[in-house]
Amino acid sequence: MKTIILAGGSGTRLWPLSRDNFPKQFLKLKRMDKSIFQMSFERCLKLTGLEEIYIVTNINYKFWVLGQIEELGYKFNEDHILVEPSGKNTLPAIYYGVVEIQKGGDDIVAVFPSDHLIEDDDGLTRVIKQGEQLADKHVITFGIHPKKPHTGYGYIRPKEPLTVGYSVEEFKEKPDLETAQIYLEKGYLWNSGMFMFKTDVFIEEVRQYCPEVYNAFQLSDIKEVYNNTISISIDYGIMEKSGRTAVIPVDIRWSDLGSFDTFYEKFSGDENGNISFSDVTLINSVNNLLYTNEDKAVAVIGAEDLIVIDEKDALLICKKGYSEKVKDVVNKLKSTNDPKADYHLTTYRPWGSYTILEEGFFYKIKRISVLPGKKLSLQLHHHRSEHWVVVKGTAKVTVNALVKFVRSGESTFVKSGYKHRLENPGKVILEVIEVQLGQYLEEDDIIRFDDDFGRVGTDDAESELNSSYKEVAVL
Structure with missing residues (x-):
């Protein structure tokens, strides 16, 4: 068996926690010592070996994928990180992985989103292994037994029993609350977005029901493939059309963290239904979600059914039940070119x-x-000088031809126009306070001469995270 992890989503409905340059799957939320992606990766290791895992993502997130796997203690094969030139929804992403896997022959493939929280990995693993017997004839999805009516998930109506699970009668889109209650009473399942199939079966279903994707992948250049394919989900493209779909029920605690309302449902609160992730003084307040990132005194009085997400550079206050509208906030910020739509104050780099x-x-x-x-790239800036003060660890500093070590409590200075590089030769994280001074301080004032991550020349460090696909993986 092979596994595919889909890790390209931006998670805009969880803004300001999740942003384009640091989406929800890579976040380590409070109360969690691993990111959601890392938990997904370890889930796959329960099914397959390290070399059997494939990850579909985009150039923006490639170094996060590598870095977070490395943090778990694994050296991952970069050839198994499949970089999409542009986002075209789930069907092209899955098909990209399937085409790569089938180069080694037909195999069974399990597909997992990277942004789902699942509490019973062992239970899910058992069900998936049981379902392998259906994979040579069916495209399988895994349905979650609903605990209550929910308007944020799609639903699946099971049909006749199979040796494991059921054939599928129909797929239903996200319903209103009244319809969701009816679905619950009739035994419908939540659509989890997890799939399993044999590669030749899946390819044939795509050829028959979504030829636009199938034909595009006959091209050899991946950029041309994505220029020619349509953007479509696996549900619309295959699952709702195919007569070979099956659903296997899974009784686990599962959440796709698709919005702050589902976020609220995932965690347990106090006796008044309040969920807080730091010390909060609550007076006459019930059923609130409070997530604050700063060490500040927070008090809430007389509030009910509120979602409050407090980041250093952004604050969200939302009535519960309206969190699907958060994506509209992001779209409005983007329409005014506000960087807070896409960027945190913290920016991650491969180093x-x-x-x-x-x-x-x-x-x-x-x-x-x-x-x-x-180490950072060997670089220079035309318009700014930089003062570096080492606060933790030891820095190896290159300034023109001079190389020296700067230890905790010591500092150094880099004049504008001087080639320089910062490196961590030690075994603990190096922390440096950098003070930039100059008439122009944007990230595009940089020329790289040498770089471990393929970034050489004049480049915009921020546009690296948002630019179109490059043949050389800059991250």
């Missing part, structure tokens, strides 16, 4: 991360964290 602490017209202060054994 670590930096966080903007403060900025003004002619200065910017950052906290830079460099992972052990990693």
Whole structure:
């Protein structure tokens, strides 16, 4: 068996926690020591070996995928990270993985989104292995037994029993609450978005029911493939049309964290139904979700059914039941080119991360964290100088021809126009406070001369995260 993890979604309905440059699957939420992607990856390891896992993502997220797998202690085959040139929904993403897998011959494939929270991995693993017997004739989805009527999920109506699970009568889109109650009473299942099939069966179903995707993948260049394919979900493209679909019920605690309303349902609250992720003083308040990232005193009085998400640079206050509208907020911010739609104050790089602490017209202060054994590119800036103060670890600093070590409590200075590089030769994370001074402080004032991650020349470090697909993986 092979597994495919879909890791390209941006999760805009969880803004401001999740943003395009750091989406929900890579977040480590409070109370969690691993990201949702890392938990998905380990779930796949219960089914297959490391070499049997394929991950479909985009160029923006490739280094997160590699970094978070490395954090788990694994060295992953980069050839198994399939980079989509553009997002075209789930069917082209899954088909991309299937085509790559079938180059080694027919095999059974299980497909998992990277942004689902599942509490009983062992229970799910058992059900998936039981379902392998259907894979040579069916495209299988896994249905979750509903605990209550829910308007945020699609539904599946089972039909005749099979040796395991059922054939599918029909798929239903997200219903209103009254219809969801009817579905619950009639034994419908939630559509989990997890699938299993044999590669030749799936390819034939795509050829028959979605020839636009099938024909596009006859081209050899992946950019041309994505230029020619349509954007379509696997549900619309295959599952709702095929006569070979099956559903296997799974009785597990599952959430796709698709909105803050489902986020609220995932976690347990106090005796008044309040869920908070830090110390909050609550007076006469019930059924609220409170997520604050700063060490600040928070008090809530007389509030009911509110969602409050407090990040350093953004604040969301939303009435429960309206969290699907958060994506409209993101769209409005994007329409005005507000960077807060896409970027956190913390930006992740293949070598670590930096966080903007403060900025003004002619200065910017950052906290830079460099992972052990990693180094930034050899670079220069025309319009700014940089002061580096090491607060943790030891830095190996290159300035023109001079190479020196700067230890905790020591500092160094880089003039504008000087080639320089920051490196962590140690075994603990290097933390540096960087003070930039100059007339122009944007990230596109950079020329790279040498880089471990393929980024050389004049480039915009932020557009790296949002640019169109490049043949050389810059991350």
